[in-house]
Amino acid sequence: MIRLPFRYLAVAILLWLTSYSVYAKPQPMTPVDLLSLNAVSNQDISPDGTRLLYQLGEVDWKGNRRISHIWRKNLVTGVTRQMTFGHESETNPKWSPQGDKWIFVTKRKGDDHNHIYLMYEDGGEAQKIAKLTGSPRNIRWSNDGQFIYFLAVAADSKEVKKALKKHRVIESFEDKSKQRQLWRIHVNTRKTEALTSPSYSVVSYSLIEQDQKVIFAKGPGVLIDDRHAADLWVLDIKKGTERRITENSYYEKDPTLSPDGFSMAYTSAVNGDGENYYSTNIFLLNRKSGETEVITRDFDGDVESYAWSNSGDELYFLANIGVSNHLFSYDIENKGIRQLTEGEWTIRNWSYHPKANIHLLNIRSATNPGEIWQLKGMDNKLNQLTDIHPELVKKYQLPKQRVIRWKSHDGYEIEGLLVYPLGYKKGSSFPLVTQTHGGPRSSDQYGIWSTGSYMPVLAAHGYGVLRVNHRGGSGYGDSFLRDMVGQYFRNAHLDVLSGIDYLVEKGLADPDKLIKMGWSAGGHMTNKLITTTNRFKVASVGAGTIDWTSHYGETDTRYNRTDWFGGKPWQQDAPLDVYDENSSLKDLWKVKTPTLIFVGEKDVRVPPAQSKMLFRALKDLGIETELYIAPGEPHGYRKPTHRLFKINKELEWFEKYVHGNTYRYQEAP
Numbered sequence: 266m267i268r269l270p271f272r273y274l275a276v277a278i279l280l281w282l283t284s285y286s287v288y289a290k291p292q293p294m295t296p297v298d299l300l301s302l303n304a305v306s307n308q309d310i311s312p313d314g315t316r317l318l319y320q321l322g323e324v325d326w327k328g329n330r331r332i333s334h335i336w337r338k339n340l341v342t343g344v345t346r347q348m349t350f351g352h353e354s355e356t357n358p359k360w361s362p363q364g365d366k367w368i369f370v371t372k373r374k375g376d377d378h379n380h381i382y383l384m385y386e387d388g389g390e391a392q393k394i395a396k397l398t399g400s401p402r403n404i405r406w407s408n409d410g411q412f413i414y415f416l417a418v419a420a421d422s423k424e425v426k427k428a429l430k431k432h433r434v435i436e437s438f439e440d441k442s443k444q445r446q447l448w449r450i451h452v453n454t455r456k457t458e459a460l461t462s463p464s465y466s467v468v469s470y471s472l473i474e475q476d477q478k479v480i481f482a483k484g485p486g487v488l489i490d491d492r493h494a495a496d497l498w499v500l501d502i503k504k505g506t507e508r509r510i511t512e513n514s515y516y517e518k519d520p521t522l523s524p525d526g527f528s529m530a531y532t533s534a535v536n537g538d539g540e541n542y543y544s545t546n547i548f549l550l551n552r553k554s555g556e557t558e559v560i561t562r563d564f565d566g567d568v569e570s571y572a573w574s575n576s577g578d579e580l581y582f583l584a585n586i587g588v589s590n591h592l593f594s595y596d597i598e599n600k601g602i603r604q605l606t607e608g609e610w611t612i613r614n615w616s617y618h619p620k621a622n623i624h625l626l627n628i629r630s631a632t633n634p635g636e637i638w639q640l641k642g643m644d645n646k647l648n649q650l651t652d653i654h655p656e657l658v659k660k661y662q663l664p665k666q667r668v669i670r671w672k673s674h675d676g677y678e679i680e681g682l683l684v685y686p687l688g689y690k691k692g693s694s695f696p697l698v699t700q701t702h703g704g705p706r707s708s709d710q711y712g713i714w715s716t717g718s719y720m721p722v723l724a725a726h727g728y729g730v731l732r733v734n735h736r737g738g739s740g741y742g743d744s745f746l747r748d749m750v751g752q753y754f755r756n757a758h759l760d761v762l763s764g765i766d767y768l769v770e771k772g773l774a775d776p777d778k779l780i781k782m783g784w785s786a787g788g789h790m791t792n793k794l795i796t797t798t799n800r801f802k803v804a805s806v807g808a809g810t811i812d813w814t815s816h817y818g819e820t821d822t823r824y825n826r827t828d829w830f831g832g833k834p835w836q837q838d839a840p841l842d843v844y845d846e847n848s849s850l851k852d853l854w855k856v857k858t859p860t861l862i863f864v865g866e867k868d869v870r871v872p873p874a875q876s877k878m879l880f881r882a883l884k885d886l887g888i889e890t891e892l893y894i895a896p897g898e899p900h901g902y903r904k905p906t907h908r909l910f911k912i913n914k915e916l917e918w919f920e921k922y923v924h925g926n927t928y929r930y931q932e933a934p
Contacts, residue, residue: 291660293687296722297909297931299716302654304634307357310618312621313620316340317651318348319637320333320356334350349371349384349391353373359406366385379400381395381401403469405472407472413452414470415447415449416470419459444463444465447461465485466484467482467483468482474522477503479499481497482520488821489822497517513539515535517533518533519532521573530571533548542750543747546564560600564593566740579594579595581617582594582595588708588711590710591606592626606626606645609631610629611710611712613629623641629710629711629712632658632663636649637649661721664685664686665689666684667682669768671764679763682731684720684732695729696778697731698729699733699779700718704785708739722912731765737757753813761794762797780805781804784901785870787809788808789810789849792806792810796856802858803859803860805862806860807864810848811875811879812849818834819874831843863892865894891914895907909933
């Protein structure tokens with residue numbers, strides 16, 4: 266054993282203490298810190314409630330991607346173990362009904378697309394359960410464990426593939442021949458069979474009557490608009506026959522039978538009269554009488570998902586209410602709704618497991634990006650199951666987030682979330698970044714972890730962040746949501762401006778240091794606001810629309826847009842004046858704000874043409890502007906380096922135009 270003289274030992278201890286104190290002191294979060302955070306998702310619990318499977322995503326900077334692997338936690342012993350280590354992501358783990366094995370989706374060596382793999386609980390290598398013609402979605406076990414069901418698009422024939430490769434034929438745009446079919450695999454024989462025809466698309470499904478029948482939503486295609494033309498059908502697997510249940514002009518989603526089989530529930534974004542553009546409701550169909558009841562008719566939240574209780578006496582559902590998602594229960598007999606969870610946090614994902622009578626909830630807050638919690642039965646006692654981010658609040662300085670409320674221009678109360686800059690001192694004002702959510706049929710909720718909004722990083726640079734739940738969003742009732750019907754920019758943009766005014770009047774926001782940013786619907790809003798006011802020092806527009814008429818024809822979905830403007834732009838007597846009135850294009854001559862523009866090359870939701878038009882207009886008008894089209898990216902950047910570039914570029918512009926400072930880019934690891 267080596268012994269150091271006391272003076273050397275004292276110096277060593279002092280150096281250790283110094284380095285420990287530096288490490289232990291919380292540091293401001295950098296863009297790379299935020300982008301590198303792990304994320305837990307897709308949890309599933311064994312039928313006996315003792316073992317948890319979940320998906321853990323992390324950033325692979327070398328591969329410039331996010332990759333997920335599957336982990337298992339023994340809830341009795343507390344032992345956690347990584348179960349998969351593939352080169353590609355493994356996703357969607359599902360326990361078998363017996364709890365002796367589980368399946369997941371991945372792409373392994375030799376696979377040309379994703380397949381379903383099976384792993385036994387007592388060990389061994391994962392096995393590809395069958396060779397599939399297309400990547401599987403919505404995988405699930407049959408109740409007896411003999412079959413695995415999934416949705417997939419059938420592959421092209423060898424002849425078609427050969428013709429496409431040799432450029433003898435050109436693939437049809439939005440080809441409706443590629444429909445999503447329902448398939449199943451016999452676990453013992455590994456035989457795969459298609460249960461539905463390729464002449465239509467299965468949108469969602471559930472198994473009924475001991476897996477002998479399937480309730481499914483049938484749509485004319487795989488596009489978003491096709492979903493909303495789907496109706497409910499019943500498939501008798503043994504007979505191979507189909508029977509129609511509903512016939513209407515709206516989309517019934519996720520149909521399921523009650524445990525006793527007497528009732529069928531489903532969700533739809535319509536009211537009791539079948540009129541479109543309402544908060545998502547739960548419908549209950551009495552199979553004997555044929556009568557349908559809207560059980561959430563007087564509920565102001567927006568239903569996201571639901572499940573029958575193990576007894577069938579209740580329906581549990583997750584709903585957006587303002588700045589949170591929370592869990593509720595509907596009593597079938599007494600017809601009453603009860604809230605099961607509450608707090609200054611939001612549920613990102615929820616699932617109910619009737620055999621174990623357990624709710625699994627992925628909960629996010631302003632101090633944690635997300636952990637899995639458990640709620641057993643009806644005891645309302647939450648128990649944390651994962652601890653993915655144990656050192657987060659010790660390692661980083663995190664900003665304070667709180668709910669604020671104010672009166673809009675017409676006296677209507679609006680709610681939002683305010684993030685304070687780090688080191689904020691009462692009585693001082695700060696530069697304010699106003700962010701508006703996408704959708705617009707959504708809401709901003711508790712949490713500061715979006716890499717597109719990067720609130721901890723903005724707070725570390727001295728910026729406050731205002732997120733506004735303006736009219737036209739969800740979680741505040743039908744009247745609030747429907748404010749955009751017939752006029753997109755009726756009150757929404759004025760709600761945002763009133764929030765900024767409120768913070769200026771309170772002495773919190775510096776009126777000379779205002780910034781606006783947003784993506785998708787948040788980009789539309791930013792375009793509107795820079796043509797409405799010149800009070801912003803700088804703006805950033807992500808995938809924003811400036812001309813609704815051309816966008817209507819370019820986008821991959823027209824659902825909702827027809828309601829916003831009162832009709833289609835190519836119909837007889839089209840409401841083109843409404844399209845024009847709500848488009849920013851005609852008002853771009855008013856813009857004085859330096860504006861950054863971002864979009865993905867492969868964005869089909871808000872195609873790059875809108876961003877190019879904005880860029881060319883501003884450049885021609887002499888407004889400082891730059892446009893960045895990320896190669897290969899869809900509606901939202903996925904590659905970590907593209908996300909990092911956006912953050913760096915925005916911070917560079919914010920510092921330049923607000924403070925007159927230079928900004929040093931942070932490099933990817």
